[in-house]
Amino acid sequence: xxxxxxxxxxxxxxxxxxxxxxxxxxxxxxxxxxxxxxxxxxxxxxxxxxxxxxxxxxxxxxxxxxxxxxxxxxxxxxxxxxxxxxxxxxxxxxxxxxxxxxxxxxxxxxxxxxxxxxxxxxxxxxxxxxxxxxxxxxxxxxxxxxxxxxxxxxxxxxxxxxxxxxxxxxxxxxxxxxxxxxxxxxxxxxxxxxxxxxxxxxxxxxxxxxxxxxxxxxxxxxxxxxxxxxxxxxxxxxxxxxxxxxxxxxxxxxxxxxxxxxxxxxxxxxxxxxxxxxxxxxxxxxxxxxxxxxxxxxxxxxxxxxxxxxxxxxxxxxxxxxxxxxxxxxxxxxxxx
Numbered sequence: 222x223x224x225x226x227x228x229x230x231x232x233x234x235x236x237x238x239x240x241x242x243x244x245x246x247x248x249x250x251x252x253x254x255x256x257x258x259x260x261x262x263x264x265x266x267x268x269x270x271x272x273x274x275x276x277x278x279x280x281x282x283x284x285x286x287x288x289x290x291x292x293x294x295x296x297x298x299x300x301x302x303x304x305x306x307x308x309x310x311x312x313x314x315x316x317x318x319x320x321x322x323x324x325x326x327x328x329x330x331x332x333x334x335x336x337x338x339x340x341x342x343x344x345x346x347x348x349x350x351x352x353x354x355x356x357x358x359x360x361x362x363x364x365x366x367x368x369x370x371x372x373x374x375x376x377x378x379x380x381x382x383x384x385x386x387x388x389x390x391x392x393x394x395x396x397x398x399x400x401x402x403x404x405x406x407x408x409x410x411x412x413x414x415x416x417x418x419x420x421x422x423x424x425x426x427x428x429x430x431x432x433x434x435x436x437x438x439x440x441x442x443x444x445x446x447x448x449x450x451x452x453x454x455x456x457x458x459x460x461x462x463x464x465x466x467x468x469x470x471x472x473x474x475x476x477x478x479x480x481x482x483x484x485x486x487x488x489x490x491x492x493x494x495x496x497x498x499x500x501x502x503x504x505x506x507x508x509x510x511x512x513x514x515x516x517x518x519x520x521x522x523x524x525x526x527x528x529x530x531x532x533x534x535x536x537x538x539x540x541x542x543x544x545x546x547x548x549x550x551x552x553x554x555x556x557x558x
Contacts, residue, residue, distance in 0.1 A: 225266070232260040282312045283525065284338040286328070286346055290317055292442070293471065293499055294514050298344055298366060301518030309526060314338070318346055329355050340525045343370065347413075362528035364521045368413070368539075374528075375539040376520050378512045380414055383544045384421025387466050387494045387510055390546065392429045394554045396464035396492060399426065402450055402476065403468030405439040415439075418468045418496070440472060447475020455483050455491070463555040464492040470499035470509050477505055477551065488553040496544070506550040517542065 229239035234253060242249040242257035249257070260266075283306055289295045299315070306313050314336070316328050329352050333341065340362040348356070353371050356363050365375035384401075391399050401422040404415035423433045440450035447467060455461055455476075467473035473495030477487050485491050495502070498511030520540065 227264055228257060228261045228266045231264060232256045280337045280339055281310055282314060282338050283522075284314050284316065284333055284336065284341040285344065286316045286318045286333075286341065287344040288318055288346055290315075294469075294497060295344060297514040298518040298521075301515040302342060302344075302522055305519050305522035309522070311339070311526075334359060339529055340364070342366070342521050342525060343373075344521075362525055364525045364528070366517050366521050374524055376517050376524070377539055377541060378544050379541050380417035381421040381424070383496055383510050383512070384418040384466070384468070385425040386421075386544070386546060387496060388422045388425035389429075390494060390508070390548075390552065391464040391466060391492060392425060392431070394464070394492065394552060396555050397431065398462040399431070399436065399464045399466065400454070400462045401437045401466045401468070402440060402447065402454070402472055403437070404442050415468065422466055440475075442469050442471060444471045444475040444478070447472035448479045449475070451476040451479025452483070455480055455485055461485075462491070464552070465494075467493060467495045470495035470497035470502050470507060473507055473509070473551070474499070474501055474505050477507070488551055489556055492552040492555070494552055498547070502547070503549070508547065508549045508552040510544040510546055512544050513542065 225239055225243075226236055228243070229236040232239060232253075234242075234257060238249060238253065239257045239260075242254040243261060285299070285302060287295055287299060290299070303313055316332065318325055318328060334355065338361060341356065341359075341364075343363065343365045345367040346365075347368065348365075348370055350371070353373070357372060363370070363373045365373050367375065367377050369375055369377075388399065388401075401419060403418050403422075419437055422437075426433050426436065438450055438454055440446040450472075465473075465476055467476055473493050476493050480487050480491050480493075487493060493507065495507055495509045496512065498509060498513060499507075501507075502509050520542075524540075
């Protein structure tokens, strides 16, 4: 097996110089660093992470907890985090965190506690007070994406404000009969996203003098969920709205597919708006509020690695990222009666 001394000999530098060049710690000229990297690649040398951690106290590994892997929003964030960590020479260990269960308890009590991570990123997970206490006791930097976590810097959007803006867009077009289709209040995904987007919708409606009774319908946060709710909701022309604010782009796309199947023209007979910035939004010409999950992932990594550096600042308030309204052809003024 090749050793650092072999790399140094081939590159024509001191062993300490080769070590600095491969670890990134300490000054080495660009030319020398490249010579060392080429030599290491030529003989197949791979630095031992265990040996490096004994010297630096770092494992170059980050733990990530996430409630869903297959859903678009979480997959986008996860891919962004992985890319950002790899660029900085960090590895990632992923834990798909289930709801309250023995499996969830074991992740907090065993894996996160006993495995040596330099830091932890929590993506869209509503942590209980005992779980937050457990994480703080680990003494490692922690960053959250979505909502707020006690004593932890987090990155999120203002779900209430985003939902209110989406609803106000429909109101500004002249719609009166507006419904909200979102997640069940009994099945909150994380950080009260469902109820906060419902609250934003209701706030906008009440401010405009509109009624809110019977204006909310729930479904899964998926395209099939929106499609099934759309078929049930739009099938009866006597109670059909002129506009729908969907709590996610996937729900909105499902609603549009259902409307088309029922012969309802979008937007002439039904306007639909969502939240997310899903890659399918443009294909369905969906008006939406983009929330840029990849940027959230990138900022989470930057925040965590900054906390690992010397003189790291204490955790601050949640970082609320702006959303931007993208108007496409799924919304228009209601057809004159």
